[in-house]
Structure formats: structure tokens, C-alpha cells
Amino acid sequence: MRSIARLIATVILAIVAALLGRNHLGNNPKSTDPVPADVRGAARVIDGDSLYVGQNEVRLKGIDAPEGRQTCLRDGRDWDCGNAA
Known part of the structure; x- marks a missing residue:
């Protein structure tokens, strides 16, 4: 049970990191004008x-x-x- 909770937490952190990285790496509408x-x-x-x-x-x-x-x-x-x- 503990390993499932750890896996879920890892997946959630990976998704959050990917979304934050996507916004940080120039997915800014101004940069595409x-x-x-x-x-x-x-x-x-x-x-x-x-x-x-x-x-x-x-x-x-x-x-x-x-x-x-x-x-x-x-x-x-x-x-x-x-x-x-």
C-alpha cells in the first residue's frame, strides 16, 4: 500500500513539473507575436x-x-x- 501511495505522489509531481516547465520554456503568447x-x-x-x-x-x-x-x-x-x- 505504501509503494502505491509513493507511485501516485511521484506521478503527480512529474505532471506538475512538466506543466510548470512547459510554461517556463516560452509557451508565452507574447513570444510568438x-x-x-x-x-x-x-x-x-x-x-x-x-x-x-x-x-x-x-x-x-x-x-x-x-x-x-x-x-x-x-x-x-x-x-x-x-x-x-
């Missing part, structure tokens, strides 16, 4: 992986940088990695 053929204008940084060029928001594909207000763990303690980025 078409890019205009000609992007011109002054560039303004939003955060570590996004910027505005003229009126267009551009997200850098394949870059996973901390967001502006994100915190991270270092040596078991929170630190302001988003602001540092």
Missing part, C-alpha cells in the same frame, strides 16, 4: 530580456534574465537579482 519587418527607433531597456525599440516591445528569444522586481536565492537568502540585472 510576429516581429515587424523593420524595427527602428530609440531603444529603451525594460529588463534583462526585453526592450522597446520605437513603439515595439522586443523580447530577446532564448534569453532568460531576471525580471525587474524578481528576487533570487543566494546562499539560502533572498537577494534583489532583478534590480542587479
